[in-house]
């Protein structure tokens with residue numbers, strides 16, 4: 001038997017339902033191990049480029065006090081004759097470990113800010129800094145690294161892969177980050193247990209409730225131990241009770257792991273657990289309040 005065949009057989013023996021796509025994806029990713037900066041160095045002789053590579057990695061990998069800063073960020077959409085100022089001169093600073101809620105009426109710019117901070121959308125004007133690195137200066141590889149390693153995304157509609165099990169969904173981002181398959185799988189099992197899905201790891205999304213799917217999305221977002229979690233209306237599709245559970249889970253993860261959480265939401269239950277609330281209106285920051293001020297506001301509203 002050729003060595004190729006032997007290898008294949010050994011691999012096949014180890015494969016479980018969870019391993020199959022994981023192994024395939026990992027194989028496809030072999031040429032680029034993002035976790036290991038020296039592997040990204042260009043060939044010897046191009047020393048300045050190599051130094052630049054290490055420089056961007058250490059810059060992107062650093063953790064600073066001001067995790068997210070936007071400076072005079074504007075986003076304009078043109079719809080025929082109409083110009084929509086989705087964001088208008090937004091400057092905010094969010095510190096390490098904070099739990100921030102972004103609130104405001106529909107159309108006020110919450111999702112646009114989420115997308116711009118998450119490097120999913122470019123502003124027309126202004127700058128976004130993640131751990132003091134200007135996102136606009138990053139090339140495609142660096143942006144991919146940032147999105148994969150530094151930021152975890154949670155969406156209203158979960159956005160988990162329908163044909164993958166919970167375990168595969170959570171394992172996938174770790175494989176993209178270069179974590180060996182067995183370690184990725186162990187970590188995925190741990191985190192799924194942590195979000196209360198230890199007995200559902202081999203279920204696909206259609207076999208899970210909305211709240212359980214959102215738990216998978218939360219587990220996936222935390223999988224690469226990101227510095228920042230961005231969540232866009234994570235409780236909007238959930239009933240009151242399940243929404244509360246999800247909010248408390250996110251807060252616990254924020255406390256335990258010191259992750260900075262930035263959550264666009266209409267859900268007033270978020271107010272109680274947020275360190276600060278950014279209120280948006282017509283694409284502008286109307287007010288930034290800390291939790292105590294918000295509690296006073298709510299008490300005043302109740303008295304009236």
Ligand SMILES: Nc1ncnc2c1ncn2[C@@H]1O[C@H](COP(=O)(O)OP(=O)(O)OP(=O)(O)O)[C@@H](O)[C@H]1O
Nearest residue numbers: 077079084085086105106107108109110111112113
């Ligand atoms: N791709 C787009 N093209 C054109 N206009 C857009 C686009 N995306 C957003 N907008 C507009 O930008 C404004 C801000 O939209 P955004 O989705 O950020 O609001 P939001 O606060 O998240 O609202 P919601 O609470 O309903 O989710 C809105 O007027 C919206 O219509």
Ligand SMILES: [Mg+2]
Nearest residue numbers: 110111112264
């Ligand atoms: Mg939105």
